[in-house]
Amino acid sequence: MVTSSEAVLAATGRILLGGVGYRNLRDLSAGPLVIEQLGASLGERVDVEDMSYGPVDVLFALQRRDPYLAAIFVTAVERGRVPGSVSRRVWDSPPITPDELQERVAEAVTGVISLDNLLYICGHFKALPQRVVIIEVEPLDQDWGEALSAPGTAAVDAASALIRGEIADLLAV
């Protein structure tokens, strides 16, 4: 059953698109690069933002805003998949022990930029919207520098296309 407040949120709510990652780490910088590529082209109901400024600071930012209808986060992370591949999944708040969460907070406040940390911390403090979609790029080249590998470059384009489709679906609801 859809409550009236959820219906209003669906009709008027905004969508957050956040990129997360370090700059100048080639393929590992895919998150912020996707954000740059998409820019303001997604319409006025989508807030596009580089959220690589620390999970706790992101938490503070989200706590001050009106609730989002949904959030899409894009990042690059090595998980042993085919380099240059792009995956999509819905964040379902996997369980984590308090000690593990505290370690992630400690990492966050000491400067580690990580989407996983952001999700666990913002999730713990109930700052995430109900629907969160994760777009991940599997990096090939992780050295210092600006240029991406060929698979990394293709993955940024593919991730951008995937996000456009995701947003279109969300706005159509």
Next chain:
Amino acid sequence: MCFKNLPIEFDAEGKAHLRPGVLDPYAVKATTNVLTQEEKIRSLLAKNGHIKEVSIDPVTRVAGALAFHSVVDMKERKVEDAHSMATLFRGYEIILQGRDPRDAIFISSRACGVCGGVHSNCSAEAIEMALGVVPPPMGIVARNLGQAAEFLYDHPLHLYLLSGPDYSAAVMGQSNPAILKRAQTYKARGAAVHGFATIGDIMEALNPLTGRLYLEALEETRRAREMTVLVWAKYPHPQTIVPGGISATITLQTLNEYQTRLAYFMDYSKKMIHIWDDVYDFLYDVEPRFHDVGKRPINLIDLGIWEHHEGYDASYKNATAWGDRRWATPGVVIDGKLVTTSLHNINAGLEEFVDHSYYEDWTKAPQKFKTDELGNPLSPYHMWNKQTLPKPEGRSWREKYSWATAPRWDRQVLEAGAYARMWTTASSQKIPKNPYIETTGTSMKMVLPAAQLPEMKVEWVIPHELNAIERNRARAYAQAYTTLVALNNLTAAYDLMKQGNTAVSADFTIPKDHRMGVGFWGAGRGFLSHHLEMENGALLNYQICTPSTINASPRDPFGQMGPYEEAVMNTPITEEFASEAEFKGADILRTIRSFDPCMPCTTHVYAGSQTIVREVNTCACILEDEGEPVPAGGD
């Protein structure tokens, strides 16, 4: 005479020179003590079933990659050996070489994800010295306001989110349950200020993620971040700090918004001091061995911080004079006594050794600078002469085991920290006259104005010992000190504005001739220096020495342990455990965390090339001791 090991003397006018007749004044004679210690440990391991190797990798709740290896006698409950390992290789100096010096402000900021602003400021001062540009008063004050706000973030972070959980009910319940039980009925003397009836209540509130104090600290860090952004326009990694001042406009509204937030820190500081005084006094009372947890000799170093807007002229020539006018006074403390506040003397005594670090000795090449521009002698191991040549070979405890170097002053093991800053400032009595902070030579008296809580007078008394508790306690008082430095600078900013003195930056050009500079500054956790050399408008060499490089240092060529190692060696085991398998190393961790380690900014490398080939992360798990692998993560 402040030097006792280096052959540096002073003439009647106070000018330093090398003692005549010393053939090789900076000769290094390596000791065999390291070997002797290892033989002792091997012997103990072979004979005594109670000896346990404890390897903690990584040390959690610290910034960055730190591993710690220790040998513990479980029966005697004491530590027999200790090694601190910075396991990450980084390369800021490589990136900076050949660049426009202005880039250093923005690039070096990235050395730390916690306190990038300190590197920006330190770098700006090093460049100002090289360029001969002096910021206008409002530019200096604005930098101070941002710098104080950055510390107002840093101190609670350390006390409540990183080190603080070591004293929470959740941790004490596992490591020291008997102490926790006593805490539950032990009345808190500061209850009227902080609102907690018992020490047990405070410990509950320190619990990670759920405790009231933990959550409050998170909120206060947000407020401090806002203050930083108000004056620096962006954080982390401010873009507005430039040589000659700042590039953000400071308006009355900026100051008003800063002041509104600063008022919260008046009360927060009052509570913070009472909370930690209560916890630590309780621990001393119920377990006197806490006096020895993390204990080491009172040998401290600090470069001072926060320029006085009427004192700073950015010149090396006058560094000692403007250093003495800072809101935190530079200084070296040996055996509890202040031996110098001169930035020239401090600079002249600095050396960095790499005998047990993954680098090659650079001193085989001819020494580039035998003196500074004033004629003060410089060691071949000094930062202005340093080249860092990475070489991760010979990996064993007796050879090399860390990416951190071993900085020393007058060849002594000194420690950096916010407490060093308070110590040198309190004992030197050189702080500018002001209504809120008074230094007595043995203490720092502070008046925290009324906010929601009434005006309160507090006094940090220089302790007679240096241990984990006193490091942390001083950090609580440092929050009040920082708040009041911010208030003094805010007042100065209002006065400048009233006078129409609102310029925040000075013009400059990048010279083509050879120049030198040094930033003498500090992070929340203490000492920070940036030494640079430039020519043709580009950096030739850039060397960063951070507080955690000093504190995490491995042994030096004289066999002296680094501060972490030394402090852990002196640490008794108060932890309760039924069997060795249950041993968690709580006292070792309390000791290490009391230094507030920040490893990302600890290891910096100049490799003679602008290209970083790859990042090397050296896991302690593959370090060999006499051919046998040392297990990681305990056993």
